Amino acid sequence: MSLRKWFYLFWTTLLIGAGGAVIAGLALQIVNGGIQFKSTADFFLYALILLGYGALVSVYAQLGFFAYLILNYTGIGVFPRKAWRYIQLVLAVLALLELMFLRTFVSGDRSVGSDLTLGVAILLTALMVSWFKIRSTNASAWVPTFFFMTAITIVEIIGVLRIGVDSATVFILVPLIACNAFQILMLHRILKPASL
Template identity: 35%
Template sequence: MNSRNIVRLFMTTLLVGGVTAGIVGFIARWDQFAPLFTSFDLGEILSTFIWMFGVGLIFSVISQAGYFAYLTIHRFGLGIFKSVKLWNAVQIMLILFVLFDLVYLRFVTFADGEGIGSYLALALFLLVVGLVTAYVKMKQTNKQAFIPALFFMTVVTTLEWVPVLRVNNEEWLYFMLFPLLACNAYQLLILNKLIERSKLELESKRSEKQQAAKLGTKKKVKVK
């Protein structure tokens, strides 16, 4: 992928994270922000949105760091295990392990007389989003992309989410989760398109150089 499309990926992912955080922030903390809308305080609404948009940019940077780290880890995994099937099996085990810990450890640490249902529901939501994204990725590319995509959407998202998971503030849980999911899914699904675009741009530049070289050769022949 050329530098132009790398910058495009970075900037558009920033935008996805910022906008998602701005929208989800109002929804997650609606009890606090509802009076702003009922009173039509546009200045306060705009300043609040800008603040949440800025926080979303930070979430987006975390997401992008996680994505490029996973691309590196994926290559190492393929190199170490020497088999796609074996590496996929390892990833499935890690997915199950992380989802179990996401439910069990949070329940043991934070539950105060409440049931396990809410903790289980959050992990299931993460899994469902991961399955849907992985399915779309598989349709875009091939069957081999399903497990890596699911691993990224579940395991890597959970690792990126750890700072808020440790605090267990419900508003911040959703405020960070949705921008991370949006950014991770966006990067996962847009990468192949940007790679194809980079190839087309490279081929176009090569053809232009070849045509320019041919024209230059013809001009030299005419001069002689």
């Protein structure tokens, strides 16, 4: 990957994260009836804060993406390719099960509904992104894409899950999933050698 391609990926992911945060933040304001803006300037200031927050989330998503690329490279070097695919699939399923059920049973005070909804949303998004990745590349991209969109995304949201507030989870999850989906779907296009 050249510096120019990485620069393109960085800035486009930054814009997607900022846009996702604005959409999530304004949608949560409409649904929850939160802040009452006193003027138009207050509304634009709030949107500017959301843009900055989304940019921070996108940088966090990019750190997770490059950590996944290093993990995948190491896994391919240590395990046979077929075994590494199975390991990723098992880890993705375990991460989803932990998110949907184990947190509720261990803590006892959480409702299973919000965790189950979150897990199903991540699962459906991962399946959809994996389907698009297969259509753009080949069938062997399904497991790595599914693993990245489930296990890595769940690891990235662990901090907000400890807060235990559903609005905060949605607020970080929307731009994070948008950034992760964009990065994994763009990877093969960015790594494609330039035509001579």
